[in-house]
Amino acid sequence: AQKITQTQPGMFVQEKEAVTLDCTYDTSDPSYGLFWYKQPSSGEMIFLIYQGSYDQQNATEGRYSLNFQKARKSANLVISASQLGDSAMYFCAMSPVTSGNTPLVFGKGTRLSVIA
C-alpha cells in the first residue's frame, strides 16, 4: 500500500520569499512517481510538477522545484519568489510506475497563504 504524509496543515510566507512544503511517502513499489498539485479556491486541481523515482536530477518547472530525497522518502515542493496567486491548497501524490493508468494516492494537503 502507498501512503503520503503532509505534516503541515497550513503555512504562511511573505511575498517574494521562498517556501518549502513537506511531503513524505511510503511504498513497497520499486519504481514510482511523485506529483504535486495546486488547488485554488475555485476547486480545480492543477498539475505542477512530477518526479520519477529513478530520475537522477530533481525536477524543476519554472518557480517550482522538487527536493527529492529517496533515502529519506521525501519529496518536498519548493516555491521560489512567492506570489499572491500562489495562495492555495497544495497536494502531494504518488503512484507506482506500471504499464497501466494507476490512480494517484493523495496526501491531505497543505494550505499556503502568501502575505503581501
Next chain:
Amino acid sequence: DGGITQSPKYLFRKEGQNVTLSCEQNLNHDAMYWYRQDPGQGLRLIYYSQIVNDFQKGDIAEGYSVSREKKESFPLTVTSAQKNPTAFYLCASSPGTFSGANVLTFGAGSRLTVL
C-alpha cells in the same frame, strides 16, 4: 479547448434520493477517475476506469456506482446507500502511459449537499 467538464457545479439532494454527477472529457484519454474530497481529508479514490466498459473500485466505493459506455463519459451515481454523501467530487482523466508519469487532468468539480 480540450478539457474535462463536470456538471452540475452545485447540487442539492434530499436524503434517500439518488443523484448522478456528469463527467465528460474531450482529451481522448483512456482512463478516467472519480475522487471525493472532504475538508482535511485530501482526495480519496471512489472508482476508476482504464478502458471503455471496464471499471474498478477505489478505496471508498460503497454507496456509489459508475458506468463507462463511451470513452468520453464517466458518470458517477451517488446512491441512497451512501451514508454521508455531502462532499466535493472531482473527476479526472489521463492519457495512458508506459513511462510512469500518469499525470491526471481534473475537472472543476461538483459540490453535492444533502439536505
